[in-house]
Amino acid sequence: MTDVTHRELDDLIGRRWRRPPLVKRTWLRWTLVIGGVLYLIAAIASVEVNWSRVYEGLERGWAFVLAFTSPDFTSRGDAIWTGMVESIVMTVAASVVGILISIPIALGAARNIAPLPVYMICRGIIAVSRALQEIIVAILLVAIFGFGPLAGFLTLSFATIGFLSKLLAEDIEAMDRSQAEAIRATGARWGQWIDYGVTPQVLPRLIGLSIYRVDINFRESAILGLVGAGGIGATLNTAFDRYEYDTAAAILILIIVIVMALEYISGIVRAKVQ
Amino acid sequence: MPVLETEGGAVWRKRTTGQAMARWAMWLLGVAIFIWCWQRISDATTWFFVWDAPEIAGDILGRATPPRWSYINTLWEPLWDTLNIATLGTLAALVMAVPVAFLAARNTTPSALFVRPIALLIIVSTRSINSLIWALLLIAIIGPGVFAGIVAIAIRSIGFCAKLLYEAIEEIDRTQVEAITATGASRMQVMAYGIVPQIAPAFAGIAVFRWDINIRESTVLGLVGAGGIGLQLQASMNTLAWPQVSLILLVILAAVVVSEWVSAKVRGAII
Numbered sequence: 246m247t248d249v250t251h252r253e254l255d256d257l258i259g260r261r262w263r264r265p266p267l268v269k270r271t272w273l274r275w276t277l278v279i280g281g282v283l284y285l286i287a288a289i290a291s292v293e294v295n296w297s298r299v300y301e302g303l304e305r306g307w308a309f310v311l312a313f314t315s316p317d318f319t320s321r322g323d324a325i326w327t328g329m330v331e332s333i334v335m336t337v338a339a340s341v342v343g344i345l346i347s348i349p350i351a352l353g354a355a356r357n358i359a360p361l362p363v364y365m366i367c368r369g370i371i372a373v374s375r376a377l378q379e380i381i382v383a384i385l386l387v388a389i390f391g392f393g394p395l396a397g398f399l400t401l402s403f404a405t406i407g408f409l410s411k412l413l414a415e416d417i418e419a420m421d422r423s424q425a426e427a428i429r430a431t432g433a434r435w436g437q438w439i440d441y442g443v444t445p446q447v448l449p450r451l452i453g454l455s456i457y458r459v460d461i462n463f464r465e466s467a468i469l470g471l472v473g474a475g476g477i478g479a480t481l482n483t484a485f486d487r488y489e490y491d492t493a494a495a496i497l498i499l500i501i502v503i504v505m506a507l508e509y510i511s512g513i514v515r516a517k518v519q
Numbered sequence: 520m521p522v523l524e525t526e527g528g529a530v531w532r533k534r535t536t537g538q539a540m541a542r543w544a545m546w547l548l549g550v551a552i553f554i555w556c557w558q559r560i561s562d563a564t565t566w567f568f569v570w571d572a573p574e575i576a577g578d579i580l581g582r583a584t585p586p587r588w589s590y591i592n593t594l595w596e597p598l599w600d601t602l603n604i605a606t607l608g609t610l611a612a613l614v615m616a617v618p619v620a621f622l623a624a625r626n627t628t629p630s631a632l633f634v635r636p637i638a639l640l641i642i643v644s645t646r647s648i649n650s651l652i653w654a655l656l657l658i659a660i661i662g663p664g665v666f667a668g669i670v671a672i673a674i675r676s677i678g679f680c681a682k683l684l685y686e687a688i689e690e691i692d693r694t695q696v697e698a699i700t701a702t703g704a705s706r707m708q709v710m711a712y713g714i715v716p717q718i719a720p721a722f723a724g725i726a727v728f729r730w731d732i733n734i735r736e737s738t739v740l741g742l743v744g745a746g747g748i749g750l751q752l753q754a755s756m757n758t759l760a761w762p763q764v765s766l767i768l769l770v771i772l773a774a775v776v777v778s779e780w781v782s783a784k785v786r787g788a789i790i
Contacts, residue, residue, distance in 0.1 A: 264712075264716075284606075288602075288603040288606060288607055289607070291599065291600070291603065292603060292607070292665050292666060292669065293664065293665065293666075294664075294666045295662060295664070295666075298661060298662045299661045299662070299666070302660040302661040302662060303660075305659065305660050306660040306661070309656065309659075309660065330559070331559070331563070334556040334559045334560060335556075335560065337552060337553065337556045338553060338556040338557055338560055341549075341553050376772055376775055376776065377772075378735055378736075378738070378739055378775075380651065380739045380742065381739060381768065381771070384742075384756065385579075388575070388579060389572050389575050389576045389579065390564075390568060390569050390572050391564075391565055391568035391569070393563050393564050393565065394559075394560045394563050394564070395560055395561075395563075395564040395569065398560050464647060464648075464649060465649070467648075467649060467652065468649045468651045468652060471651060471655070471742070471743065472742070475563065478652075481652065481655070482655065485655050485656060485659050486659075488659065493656070497648060497652070500647060500648060501643065501644050501647050501648070504643070504646075504647035505643055505647070508643075
């Protein structure tokens with residue numbers, strides 16, 4: 246604390262040291278504390294919990310935990326296999342298409358590359374894509390395109406665009422201007438300027454983000470089935486509805502294993518490119 | 520340096536022939552995989568329904584506008600529930616995430632061999648499963664309602680918060696901890712005075728960041744019956760009340776934008 250004057254220091258001598266509070270202004274601190282407590286009381290009071298129902302459920306909860314020790318991969322094996330393949334197929338296709346579309350949009354959304362009108366349009370696309378959650382987009386697309394993996398594929402592509410374009414555009418905006426200018430000084434065309442001046446600077450990050458997005462897309466594809474957009478979610482939903490916890494546990498274990506594998510691969514790849 | 524010999528002399532190239540071939544093969548493989556994936560999606564699609572999609576979309580848009588503004592009065596209570604699911608869920612998650620994070624961080628874990636892998640397993644398994652799936656599971660166990668939503672959000676957030684928090688713990692300045700230890704402080708006192716002040720800003724940032732995400736997620740938890748505004752969305756869609764659907768979507772959008780604004784403000788004030 247450098248702003249303590251000598252006078253204040255004199256006052257402090259002989260007193261016990263106390264930890265400095267997180268929020269400095271006293272009135273603000275107390276408003277936050279009292280407001281927080283009041284909100285918590287109101288919130289907890291408005292949550293109705295049927296404790297007898299919860300108590301009855303504990304047994305089922307325990308049955309589910311036990312199911313993890315004996316997951317059943319075989320009796321619904323066909324459904325699990327088809328659902329998993331569909332999830333993976335949707336993930337791959339949507340990631341490829343999403344990444345391809347998000348690269349031009351990211352270029353357009355970088356202020357140091359695009360003129361203002363293009364910038365506004367591209368930022369608008371990103372904002373819309375980011376504000377709408379996957380599952381809501383999936384509901385609308387299922388209503389429009391009908392049930393099946395096409396709706397899921399389109400949902401994931403759409404969500405990928407918002408995520409990847411925004412982060413990539415920020416990276417492009419933070420790039421080193423002088424390298425791009427050096428390429429331009431050689432008389433390069435616009436395409437060559439992007440290819441040799443900009444791409445090498447952002448490529449490692451693009452690869453890292455793309456792999457991260459594949460990971461997210463797979464996780465999301467697991468829930469799209471709940472609203473009829475294809476993938477493993479439908480199988481999982483059915484398993485829960487029928488109280489077949491061993492099958493549900495098998496599906497969840499598969500999801501966790503695949504996510505872990507993807508995370509491991511992405512760690513290796515990111516370490517390699519950066 | 521890879522060069523191409525031509526009649527006019529050597530020309531610089533980016534890659535040798537072998538490298539170029541290897542890259543070409545990789546691209547071929549990638550494209551083949553993509554086409555196969557697309558083929559599967561295409562086979563599972565009823566293209567007849569897709570061709571009249573623009574018409575259907577226009578039809579839905581026509582039915583959905585204008586939104587039924589008067590319906591907003593029945594939305595306040597679900598909106599309050601949604602806020603509670605996100606806030607209470609985040610608080611519960613933080614309470615559980617803190618010990619997990621301390622057990623998972625290399626410099627605070629009591630045993631890197633036995634305890635740390637368990638903590639990491641908790642982090643990975645809670646993180647990789649979406650809150651909707653947790654909600655689905657909890658509804659089967661403890662019945663539909665707001666409480667299931669809170670627990671679902673809480674479980675889902677543990678992994679996220681604990682992961683970010685344990686990374687923050689691993690990055691702390693060791694000298695400060697050593698200084699506190701040198702005064703003869705007990706293990707708990709070292710925690711309270713040496714480690715906690717260093718991670719408090721990160722902790723607050725993580726909490727607000729996750730709260731923002733949880734507001735988004737809790738708006739749709741109702742789709743599977745876990746309370747909040749999603750219940751109204753589901754009910755309106757089941758009765759094909761499109762003007763109500765469009766109003767609910769607008770309300771959700773507003774809630775998301777507001778929560779993002781609040782979280783950005785608070786994080787700006789902390790950092």
